[in-house]
Amino acid sequence: MSAELFDSAACALAVTAEDGTILQANSRFSEWLGFSTTELCGKRFQDLLTMGGRIFHQTHLAPMLRMRGSVTEVKLDMLHREGHKLTVLLNGIKREQDDGTLYDLALFGTTDRDKYERELLNARNFAEALLQEKTATELALKLAQAELSEAYAISQRRALFAEQMVAIVSHDLKNPLTAIRMASDFLNRGERTAKEHQLLGHIGQSSERAQRMIADLLDFTQARVGQGITIKAAPLDLHEVIHRAVDELRVAFPAANLVHLAEGSGEACLDADRVQQIIGNLVANSVAYGDLQRPITVTSRLGQGRCEVSVHNHGKVIPEALLTELFEPMTRGTDQGSDVRSVGLGLYIVRELARVHGGxxxxxxxxTGGTMFTVNFQPT
Structure with missing residues (x-):
């Protein structure tokens, strides 16, 4: 190698004798260690190493060069003239000459390589931390899902138990309520004072309202726990069924002005008792929430592929957000008080009865238009 190429090489180069004495060094070697090339020549290479580097040179590096004739990428810590440490990678090769053995050394700085390795290590540590976090999150999610499933199963069992208890209690309440109503009717037939007739009337109305609540509860539990609400459909005159239902409801709700309108003619195949129950629930809802100073209109429509009944009242507007949930159990259109309000199942029962009729x-x-509930049935 020419002197010019040796001196201007991109790495630090040195030639040493077999004992480590530096015979030749280039400018890069000189710049890295802070010594002039003249100062370097005559120094032993191992004397420029840290204490750990000298021990490694004596026990490993020098023996490997002698026995194998070369070393590659040996990491060493050298000392700058001012005392700070410089880490290098050393490649060395043994060269035999007539006048003795020489060692050609090439040293490469590790600053960029160390930075790259640190970045790789940091990236690996970060990736491992993310993986651990992901694993922990997935485990936490699985545990949360298991707890949620268990809580849901428990709530389902509790809900089923509660509905079954409601069904049992509701069924058991029918007999004493029937006895109360029969007793009040019997007592009302005899000679009574005006006050006694008034009290017996209150007893009759209260027992009738309680029976409607119980009927709704029994239908609710049948729909939710049992096999669903059952019907016994038969041919009937829809207008006549609605007319009878309205007449009975006028007695149950004397403060309301009930009007029946009939449109069209023809027969329908429906369960008469269930149709009357639908009208009863819708009228009770209108009495509870409507304006009793204005009529509650019940309309039955038949013909031209239509079979439906509607109940209209004038009262406060039902909020838009509540309309979609109005037919769910325990939902009411307002919080206002009412003596005729039931347990919040009436509209749910209406929907279930309509659906079991195919509508x-x-x-x-x-x-401006008030509130109208319209129940359509599958036409015969």
């Missing part, structure tokens, strides 16, 4: 129920409510 459905809809509601509309606005300030």
């Amino acid at each position: 459905d129920v809809a509601v509309s409510s606005c300030a």
